Amino acid sequence: MTASPAAPACDICRIHGDAARYGDLECHRGAHWLVRHHPLPSPLVGWTFLCTVRHVQGPADFTDAEADGFGRAMRAVSAAVRSITGCDRVYAIAFGQGAPHLHVHLVPRFDAEGGTRAWNVADWYRAVERGERPAADPTAVADFVRRLRSTLASAPIG
Numbered sequence: 074m075t076a077s078p079a080a081p082a083c084d085i086c087r088i089h090g091d092a093a094r095y096g097d098l099e100c101h102r103g104a105h106w107l108v109r110h111h112p113l114p115s116p117l118v119g120w121t122f123l124c125t126v127r128h129v130q131g132p133a134d135f136t137d138a139e140a141d142g143f144g145r146a147m148r149a150v151s152a153a154v155r156s157i158t159g160c161d162r163v164y165a166i167a168f169g170q171g172a173p174h175l176h177v178h179l180v181p182r183f184d185a186e187g188g189t190r191a192w193n194v195a196d197w198y199r200a201v202e203r204g205e206r207p208a209a210d211p212t213a214v215a216d217f218v219r220r221l222r223s224t225l226a227s228a229p230i231g
């Protein structure tokens with residue numbers, strides 16, 4: 074399935090194609106991978122997506138080049154998220170349900186914040202979405218994006 078660039082049916086293709094609305098959150102766009110911050114309002118500073126540039130459901134349908142680069146891209150972006158935020162670990166979550174286009178959620182996890190532990194992070198996400206919990210500070214998100222762009226400028230990801 075290929076989405077038309079003129080009228081993308083896929084939400085991820087739509088986001089990737091809308092520089093006016095989402096360009097400020099984009100951190101890297103290469104031959105195979107696009108890295109961006111979660112749209113605002115964001116549940117956390119540093120909630121990052123590693124996406125395929127190509128419209129593809131997930132690893133089962135990767136090209137050889139995508140399969141070869143996936144591990145390096147995951148390592149580089151996860152390490153950058155950990156380094157920039159100072160978090161204890163980075164969760165990696167991919168459902169492929171909301172949009173059939175791989176977008177791995179890379180979520181900074183701080184041990185001191187019990188509300189984001191394991192599956193609790195889904196409750197946290199929904200609470201922000203419903204306005205029951207404050208979203209991440211947009212200024213802090215912008216600072217994170219600048220730092221991630223800088224870090225990935227020299228990272229070996231395609």
Ligand SMILES: [Zn+2]
Pocket residue numbers: 076083084085086087127128129173174
């Ligand atoms: Zn798509």
